[in-house]
Amino acid sequence: MAKLSIEQLSKSFGSESIIKDLSLHVDEAEFVSILGPSGSGKSTLFHLIGGLYPPEKGDIYLDGQRITGKRGAISYMPQSPSLLPWRTILDNVLLGAEIAGKRDTETARVMMDKAGLGGYESAYPSQLSGGMKQRASFIRSLLSPQSLICLDEPFSALDEFTRLEMQKWLMSIWEHYKRSILFVTHNIEEALFLSDRIIVLSNKPAYVQREFKIPFKRPREESLMLTHEFLEWKKTIYNELREFS
Structure with missing residues (x-):
C-alpha cells in the first residue's frame, strides 16, 4: 500500500484552475520529487496534502486513511527553516x-x-x-x-556549494531513517541526485504530465552528477519541462 495516495485532485481559486484531476502516490520509504514550471501549483499541492485548503474534487489518503482537508497528518518543511x-x-x-x-x-x-x-x-x-x-x-x-515528510524547496536559498553539501547530508540521513518524502524543487540535478522517482507537472491547471523512475543505485556519490548517464537523464527531463516553459 502506498504511504500517500492522491486521487483525481482538483483545486481552483476563484475562476482560476490551479490543479485538475491530479493523481500520484508515494510508496513506503520512497523519495519522490516534483518538478514543474513556475506557478504550476506545486506549493498549492502541498497545502492540499497538509489540509490547509480543501479540494473541489478528489481525495488524499495516507497509510490507508482518508486525510482530505485534515491538518496535522504530515510533517512539512518549508523553504525557510522557520x-x-x-x-x-x-x-x-x-x-x-x-x-x-x-x-x-x-x-x-x-x-x-x-x-x-x-x-x-x-x-x-x-x-x-x-x-x-x-x-x-x-x-x-x-x-x-507523521509518516510522510513534505519538503518545499528547502535548499533554494543556499549557495551552490552549501546546497550540494545539504543534498548529500539529506540523502545520508534519509537512507538511515527511511521516511517517505515528497520533495518539491526547481533544480533538475537536485531531483535526479536525490530521488527514486521524479514527477513532472504540467503548466496550470497542473496534472501529472510524466513520471520518471530513476535507475541510479544507492548510496550515491557526488561524482554521479558528472557521468554521461546522469547528463542524459538531465537532458531528457529538461526537454520535458521545456514544453511548458
Whole structure:
C-alpha cells in the first residue's frame, strides 16, 4: 500500500484552475520529487496534502486513511527553516514531537550529532549558519511522528556549494531513517541526485504530465552528477519541462 495516495485532485481559486484531476502516490520509504514550471501549483499541492485548503474534487489518503482537508497528518518543511528565535536549537528540533506528546531528548541529541549540530543544543537560531538552520529544521521533521515528510524547496536559498553539501547530508540521513518524502524543487540535478522517482507537472491547471523512475543505485556519490548517464537523464527531463516553459 502506498504511504500517500492522491486521487483525481482538483483545486481552483476563484475562476482560476490551479490543479485538475491530479493523481500520484508515494510508496513506503520512497523519495519522490516534483518538478514543474513556475506557478504550476506545486506549493498549492502541498497545502492540499497538509489540509490547509480543501479540494473541489478528489481525495488524499495516507497509510490507508482518508486525510482530505485534515491538518496535522504530515510533517512539512518549508523553504525557510522557520525556527522559533526564542527557543534553543534542541527545543526547536523537538517542537513537532513535543506537540504530539512524544518528546525524546536523547534521540534528538543523537540526530543532532549526526547532523554536525552537536554542541549547539543550547544555541539559538541567530547563532547558526543557513545550512545549520536547514539541518535543524529537517531533524525537526524527522522527529515528528507523521509518516510522510513534505519538503518545499528547502535548499533554494543556499549557495551552490552549501546546497550540494545539504543534498548529500539529506540523502545520508534519509537512507538511515527511511521516511517517505515528497520533495518539491526547481533544480533538475537536485531531483535526479536525490530521488527514486521524479514527477513532472504540467503548466496550470497542473496534472501529472510524466513520471520518471530513476535507475541510479544507492548510496550515491557526488561524482554521479558528472557521468554521461546522469547528463542524459538531465537532458531528457529538461526537454520535458521545456514544453511548458
